Amino acid sequence: MQPNDEMSRSESEARRGGDAPPFLWAGWRRLPPVVYLALGLLLILLLLFAVAGPVEAGQSTLNGLVGAGYFALGAVGLTLVYGVLRLVNFAHGDMLTFGTYVTLAITSLGVPFWPAAVLAMIVTALLAVLIDRVMWEPMRRARTSTLQFFLAAIGLAMVLRYSVQFFAGSQVRAVGLDTTSSVDIGPWHLGSLQFVVMLVGLATILLTGAGLRYTRLGKEMRAVADNIALAEVAGIDTRRTIRITWIVAGGLAALAGILYATAIGSINPNFGFTILLSLFAAAVLGGIGNAYGALAGGIVIGLAQEWSTLFFNPRWKPAIGFAILILTLILMPRGIFGRRKARI
Amino acid sequence: MSLAEDILAIEGLEKSYGGLHAVAGASFTVGRGSITALIGPNGAGKTTLFDLITGFTRPDGGRVRFEGKAIAGLPPHRVARLGLVRTFQLTRVFAAMTVMENMMLAPRDQPGESLLGLIAARGRHRQSEASSRDRAVALLRQFNLENKAGDYAGTLSGGQRKLLELARALMAEPRMVLLDEPMAGVNRVLGRRLLDYVAELRQSSGMTFLFVEHDMDVVMTRADHVVVMAEGAVISEGPPDYVRTDPRVIDAYLGRPAG
């Protein structure tokens, strides 16, 4: 079945254009899924306005957009690494933790928060490349089995998380930014920090999306994620692409962690692992391996978690991520944007 | 043609991947007790066709009848249980199990293979194990593998693995066997023995064989019916001598770029 699977991937471009199904609404099917998604979200938003009232619905949407940033940026690295290396990186959540604690460590030397955050992103990206060099690359060369990759990833997750805990302790730590000021937008308001997180998050989502779409590096990364053999034939330097994938994944993971910590105000060394499942939910929802899908999936998860508070106790927020993950796995394992075969 | 003559009938089978029609309306029949060869240039859809017949891939359209029963879309294990067993192009032996264990796995309806059977039918399961073992020993002897019975299958040579895979398929007592390139990677002596054995089985038990093969000598001398596929469809079929001279076949092999 392997050859068929390959075929289905390499021919997927052709499929989108041809073979219009014989339905009246056939033309609709040619719209990119992102249009459906946007329409769907808009529809839900309108419903919420009607049901819960514009103030509450708008406020939860705003809160949701804050979360959308860190979910999307966390998920995009997870999905790129899966796409390029077929690696389900259980250690990705702990890269968020690592980057955030590095930021805190740098600020404790007297460096202001945001410059420290940029430094931490660089450090985390370098760590990701280093780990690939000493761990993943030798394992790829040895043609290690899926099980071993999984266990190594879990082991790496533990090493990262508990190394952080070793040095920083397991207690909850305040990030130490001013949390009192807030911004008013019409009838809605948002803490200034949350506002910044939302802006940085959404801007980085757009930048990442544009980078993947228009830069050569982005195109190469997507090509390798789509079909590594074909990409190699097309003359893409896959080793370099892999390196860049880790840099992007690591850097964005650190940023996602930093945005999370900034928005929430305090963290402990477990937070990255706790949010990992929401990242998986975003990645799987978007079609695992599909970078745009992960960005869109992250936005959906962020919104869905906050919207749920209109109806349920907020303590169930994380469960929304789980529920979306499970439902996606059951109902459409390829995700909204996915083309890759999920069934055996 | 009547049902009694055809063991397998394929009608308008279709499967496409994206814009590519891997199998595009293939139709043919396989006579009971025949040795039928399926040939065609690379990318003609032969392996996909095998996957469609044996349930490993779900067809987009068309029908498959085995012994008069519609089997298209059935899961692989249901197809196999009806007596239609396949081998794979890239040999698939259970590497970390012994040759004997590979053989013992294959028989159908083993009472010891269900948890309920293990408890309720202890005596029967012992009996069935013993008789399977006897059959396995006999088959291994025929395939010159009896000395390897206790070895891990992963230690066998490529050719020996092919033999083991066929012997294992026979342990399932199929009515029809689909062989995907049985000769690939097997030395000529072993390969010939394998084909002799196929001919013998057809003679002795009326088993039907459908095999994919690239070696035209083998196809022309061993098959009594040949089906030719190109670009997902059947372009010619008939006795070897007829197919050999069919201009459509020559065109398919020479006139167009393969693959």
Add this chain to the structure above:
Amino acid sequence: MSVDFWLGVGVIAGIYGIFVLGLQINVGFTGLINLGQAGFMSIGAYAMGMLVTDAGWSIWTAMPVAIVIAIAAGLLVGLPSLRLRADYFAIATIAFAEIVRYTFQNADFAGGNQGIIGYDQEWRDISDWLLDRLTPLGLGDLTQLPLFLAIWITFTLCLILLKLLQASPWGRVLKAIREDEDAVAALGKNVFAYKLQSLAFAAALAAIAGFFLSFNVTYLYPSEFDPTFTFLGYAALVLGGYASYGGVALGTVLLWSVMEGLRFLQLPLGTGQIGALRFVIIGLILILASMLRPQGLLGRKAEMQLRG
């Protein structure tokens, strides 16, 4: 150090041993990467605890029913996800375990973060009875001994059962699925059904481990069951080697000797740091074993090296 201390280590090692037997049937013998074992364990433990405290059942009826409930949970997880590729199954199981933990932590019926308490009176009675019998032998002070014995006897019984099953034609099919599931399907075996059965066994064993864990901790608290439990289980599995039930005993004892032995090294560290260090070591074991010893640290070479 006192005998009681090492008995305590033996208790934990035994609980993990039963837990890891379940992982072994999935991972070592069926090729299923089940990352939700802690979820099945907590469902078993909580079902038992709630049937006893809320419904007033005896533990002797509560435990079998709890096992059935854990198996049902296994089927519930397996039915949709076992048809998917291996990586999806792994993600689905880990998500399942987190959902379970999250539910027990937050749902009112499970006592939330207060947990459940007072389900173990019948076990205490048995334990006291046994201690009385042990007193004449001079072992009456070893309060952990009854639990230790119960756990390791159970472990041994489970081990024997699994070994018998593995030697049966049923076990042969499982092992073949681990090797190449397509080839198994081509021989007429219903691969999906066997995977479900394998998962059901894992869930049942996890539930049994959960009973003993709940006797050991005296109250059920959701954080006892976080996914780390599963990962420690994998460390024991890797240490003892894949595809060997005997290796599970070795692996779990080794793991816990190392974990507990760390405190004798007199490291100049705080207790929090020693705790963190333990997990760093576990992580390194998982990484290094995966990189260097595909058959597991003490596993037989042939079985895992011949694969694909």
